[in-house]
Amino acid sequence: MNSSLRDSYFHQVIRSRKFSEYSDVKLSCLLILDYLIIAGRDLEVTFSFDELRENVDHSVSDEDFISSVFYLTREDIDILEQGFSAWREVEARFVPVKFDKVNRMIDSNTFSHPFTGEELTEEQFYDEVIYFFGVTQNFLDHKNDTF
Structure with missing residues (x-):
């Protein structure tokens, strides 16, 4: 260094x-x-x-x-800073998801796709909702x- x-x-x-x-x-x-x-x-x-x-x-x-x-x-x-994103079909790209929305799902242990509302298992949720970081x-x- x-x-x-x-x-x-x-x-x-x-x-x-x-x-x-x-x-x-x-x-x-x-x-x-x-x-x-x-x-x-x-x-x-x-x-x-x-x-x-x-x-x-x-x-x-x-x-x-x-x-x-x-x-x-x-x-x-x-x-x-931590963020989350998920695939949004309409835009054909990963789009940021509100931090609070993801945290509510995690806290309640009730998982769905943030944009489609489709119910997901916890494993599917973590495959669909991607962590990212930025400065x-x-x-x-x-x-x-x-x-």
């Missing part, structure tokens, strides 16, 4: 946090940050777990990697800041 990355505002935020000494969540957060800063992400670009995973050392366990992605979405960290405006505003 070059010195400008090591000194970035967000790297310092993550380094200053307490993490379990028995996990690689902190390391994974830092590696994701490296990728986001170097890749020059903007608000229009979204990515999947798989794309992020390709850019994090595979010595980091999948469990720690997933924890780190969700850690970066925390309100007090505000680096990543936040906060990340864009401060990604080049240093301490």
